[in-house]
Amino acid sequence: MNQGTHELKSNHLRLLSHVVQETINQGAIGTPRYLRCIITLSSEDGLEAVLLELTRLAGAWFGSGACSSYRLGCDESTHITEMQKWSEGQGAILTATHSPTAIGPRLDLMLIGSRGTLYHEE
């Protein structure tokens, strides 16, 4: 794995996690209900590891881990999508994909809450 890319990605996700959590804590979007996240990586990065980080973020924002997940694709097919469900009805679509034109990680995120929505594109 390209360490520089990985560190940039992890740092970005860490900062994002903090900002999103603050937003949730302030009640700005109500109760988080659905997360849609698409992350595009250069080919050196591991999709499983990134998906795991996104899953961890989703769990943090929803306050618990998912109770089920359904997967499309696999690492060998250069993209993975998981549709995850939570016991209190929340859900997430998380996609990690390779793209040969990606210079660095690109994140497209929408966190839908009961009374508002947060958008992030990087």
Next chain:
Amino acid sequence: MTDYGVLLVGGRRSHQESHAEVFSTHPKCKLVAVTNRKDVSDYRAHLDRQLAKDHGIPYISDLDEALRLDVQIVSSTPEVEVRPEVAVKCLEAGKHLYLDKPLAGTLQGLDAIVQAYHSAHVTAQMFTTIHSKWAQDAKRAIEDGSVGRLKTLHIENLFAKGRAGTVPVGTVRCEKERPERFTYVEAKREMFDVGVYCIALLHWLTGRHTETVYCQTGNYFHAQHARVDVEDFGAMSLKMDGSLTATILAGRFGATSHPQNGPQRIVLVGTKAVLTFDAYRPRVEIYNDTLDFIQPPLDLMDPMAMWGSTAIDNPPRPKRRWASFAQVNPMEADVAAFIECIETGRTPDIDPRAAATLTEVILAGYVSAARGTEVSLPLPRI
């Protein structure tokens, strides 16, 4: 010169409000009358008469009688529950048919419409957004190889309408395999009504059929939807033929959850690139001291702001922070394509066969959401 007389089935507080507006401005069309089934409620008849008055055309209470008029096109927007009955009548009468979406709420209804269409030898098309600029751009990117070989897609369409944040705390949706009712004053089945746009784009963009769906529905935002036990949100994962996969999101998530009308986007993931097509790009963003959008007073007869006619007395303040570049009205482009198909004999991209196939995907989604499992298509005919 007017070539086509247009009969409208349905009135105010239906999508006929927008259908009629678009047909009335097409140079080859002339609105002839508003009609409906003979046994509609007094309230529905009142709404139909109102639309007739809006357009200065007669109201005819009996669809069978109206179909004997000199009309060549029917724009049909009745309640979901009776769409098959109305569509079959219009097709058997030999009329070109422009259909509200989705096509029907049952497999039997879908099959009945397709069978009647097969025998009718007319042009019939269901409204979708495939003719919007951003969808056309996405199609071009696939066809010209910009994205490479398509691996997966994500399509989302969420309506920024209604007052979010009212659903009772702790509401967890328990879906049912076969929805029985679709028409309510205060809400509608949003995965059905909005998700159809996403599924139509998916099938049209890829030319593939859906083999399996895995679906989740939710009551996330609106008390009105929870009260009548219909979903305000849906998410699907789909496996298409040829190892293509896709995900979609659809719903109605509140007027204040988006700077414009709600996310409408397509993300194409291919071997060469990941490309995003968005209804609001390109745009400029404007920030000033002008008061921006605030939610209008709640209309108990239309809390989800479904109909333009209910906003006449209390029009919402427009959202002005985003100004998208000039875009083609998707329904104007869709009707133009419909007329062109009548004139050339070309089969519409979303004819009743295509519409039935993609509507069946949504019905399979309900089965999947109820069972919590992947469901294969086609659904069994009992």
